[in-house]
Amino acid sequence: MFSPEGPSLRELAVQALSSVERGYDLLAPKFDHTPFRTPDSVLHAVAAALARTGPYDDGLDLCCGTGAGVEVLAKVCRRSVTGVDFSAGMLDVARRRAPAGEPRVAWVRADARALPFAPAFDLVVSFGAFGHFLPRELPGLFAQVHSVLRPGGCFAFPVVAPPRPTDLAYWMLLGFDTVMRVRNAVWRPPFVMYYRAFRLGEVRAELDRAGFEVGHQALPEFGLRSDGSPRVRMVVARRPDQAGGSGRRG
Template sequence: MFSPEGPTLRELAVQALSSVERGYDLLAPKFDHTPYRTPERVLDAVAGALEPLGPFTAGLDLCCGTGAGLDVLARVCRERVTGVDFSAGMLEVARRRRAVPAGPAVSWVRADARTLPFGPAFDLVVSFGAFGHFLPRELPGLFGQVRSVLRSDGCFAFPVAAPPRAGSPGYWTLLGFDAAMRVRNALWRPPFVMYYRTFRLGDVGRALARAGFRADLHALPEFGHRPDGSPRVRLVVARRLARPPGQPAAGRVNS
């Protein structure tokens, strides 16, 4: 599961008993050697799906971690790209390892995704693997923050994998992980919010609509299809609507 350069079991235990911010500060130097880092295959597929929708001028990688998503933004944005994360340790690694030698200007900002320190400066926001750190009730506010930093008709994009089939090894693995995290957070403070099964596509569509987006789904064919014919991985592409949040909107994701 981990390469020899990755964290030890003791280091993972210390991280898990810390806050989310402190935990990622500790994990940052070895994060790219763990399975938590977004695979290049996913990054390439998302960049390929976004290219026909662009070009974009300025892009933001929300909860950027060590900056893997900046490679996607650099492919589809012409002028500048920004990574934002609340972990100083992750941003330090990103600055050292994720500099884009040519192409758009790159900047890094330390901030909480729930209170973004930007105006409507971006026409593309992406995010990879970060939504498990937000409780379902936080999603409308989070998506509202994204909407606030997007220009008119801006785009918010992120990949979503289909849930594992009920009863499969993957299903029991994720169920067990989430159950362990709930027990940990009931017994230990500060909490470490990281759940795999709380980010459900139907709930996501409704939260996006409430925040002022129209969302469409794009299959990522590189990952194939499930036995029922549905895509294994989709890209959610949510367009910022001109209407203010709170006005009526359809609460579904269009396929």
């Protein structure tokens, strides 16, 4: 399914009937051949935007999967890069595909809702993972990110503008979320993956409550919608610098 190298329909069905962690352990060897992986165009655009605000010293890729976001951090962080994920299978693939002899990269297995780090990072990024968190979990998740950033540090992630009801994609995402809610109502363990639950206005409010200074910028590579709004934004949430600095390091 998706491509000759991607998972079959049967493999996806087995994944969908598993827990999130077990499902991604199963999917990991073929994950990079599915549409679930963040497109390179988005990764490159975020890397370019971060390069304009950096450099940074130490970066963390939250829910790193097979490590595509770690490659973004390696371009903008001068000292160290860490990928964290709770799927052992995804981390195994990430380790294998990482550039040989790259001493700056570390991989840590942990739950994003209980990060095992001190305030050790100047930059945290995340790509495509937020659908795995229920809205009620966002305050705790954002508090964890806030806790691992140094004062002045930045939490950045891309957000795609939601499709309108006149678009086929709107109904496809609505249908997918509906199927997942029915599945989770009748089957255990739950598999949390909701594409329509992560709304920019609500996310900004939760980031504010977690203590971030929140802004966003358009990613010009993707152009504008018919109403003039960006197709893709990068949210930039900064932990206030206690010393009154800008938060940019170096």
